[in-house]
Amino acid sequence: MENKILILFAHPAFEKSRVNRTLTKNLHKIEGITFHDLYEAYPDFDIDIKKEQQLLATHDLIVFHHPFYWYSSPSIIKEYLDLVLEHGWAYGHEGHALEGKYLMHVITTGAKEETYCAQGRNHYTIEQLLTPMEQTASMCNLNYIPPYMVYGSFSIEQQKIEEHRKQLENFYLDFLNGNLNLKNFQGECDINTVLNPKTK
Ligand SMILES: Cc1cc2nc3c(=O)[nH]c(=O)nc-3n(C[C@H](O)[C@H](O)[C@H](O)COP(=O)(O)O)c2cc1C
Numbered sequence: 482m483e484n485k486i487l488i489l490f491a492h493p494a495f496e497k498s499r500v501n502r503t504l505t506k507n508l509h510k511i512e513g514i515t516f517h518d519l520y521e522a523y524p525d526f527d528i529d530i531k532k533e534q535q536l537l538a539t540h541d542l543i544v545f546h547h548p549f550y551w552y553s554s555p556s557i558i559k560e561y562l563d564l565v566l567e568h569g570w571a572y573g574h575e576g577h578a579l580e581g582k583y584l585m586h587v588i589t590t591g592a593k594e595e596t597y598c599a600q601g602r603n604h605y606t607i608e609q610l611l612t613p614m615e616q617t618a619s620m621c622n623l624n625y626i627p628p629y630m631v632y633g634s635f636s637i638e639q640q641k642i643e644e645h646r647k648q649l650e651n652f653y654l655d656f657l658n659g660n661l662n663l664k665n666f667q668g669e670c671d672i673n674t675v676l677n678p679k680t681k
Contacts, residue, residue, distance in 0.1 A: 482513040483659030487540035488587075491519045491547040491555045500589045500634045501548060503642045507650060513657040515540065519557045526560050533565045538578050542656060542663070543623070545614075546587040548634070552603075552610050562617065571621045583663050584618045585626035585672070586611065587649065594632040608670050626663050630671045648676055 488508060492501050495518070509516040515536065523529075537543060547554045569575045588607070596602040597610075607630060618625035629652070631637070631645050652672070655661040666672045 484541040486514045486542045488516045488544045491558050542583045549590040580622040584623040586628035589631045589634050627669050627671050
């Protein structure tokens with residue numbers, strides 16, 4: 482295995498989940514992937530900073546996987562960033578622990594893709610809404626990769642979710658085996674368009 486992937490998963494109501502339940506069902510079985518459910522690990526938000534820093538330091542691709550909540554992530558991810566990305570460790574003159582690693586999101590939305598544009602009901606693109614994360618990655622010398630998107634969770638068919646699951650697993654497997662240069666995805670609006678426009 483050439484690379485290691487850390488999936489930081491956050492879903493505050495996972496027992497009610499349909500889309501993320503399917504997308505994540507095999508991830509803990511894949512060698513080279515550490516699947517880390519933040520709400521399960523920290524129901525009281527009592528995040529173990531040193532343990533999380535150790536996890537980040539020992540993986541090559543860091544994935545924030547979550548449903549879109551109020552144009553952002555569920556709140557534990559903000560708490561995680563506030564606590565774990567310490568000055569002198571993640572950023573600042575002496576902070577180089579994350580340098581050269583890759584950061585991306587896997588995001589499911591209730592709304593359909595066409596609503597995320599200037600003329601649409603949500604007015605902004607996902608790319609625009611994720612700029613705080615992109616800049617956070619830049620401050621920490623992480624290579625920011627565009628997200629893997631699953632839109633329209635209220636109406637998406639189960640078969641389509643399965644297609645996304647397989648595509649995402651294959652993407653991870655290719656990266657784990659060293660067959661994917663993630664820099665090729667930089668500058669795209671999302672990575673699934675590049676992998677296979679038909680699955681969107
Ligand atoms: C508190 C809350 C906030 C949400 N905010 C958004 C949002 O800003 N944009 C959006 O498209 N969907 C939003 N949704 C819908 C969720 O993203 C959607 O239910 C989820 O992606 C479905 O995935 P699941 O089947 O794994 O639960 C929100 C849902 C909740 C409960």
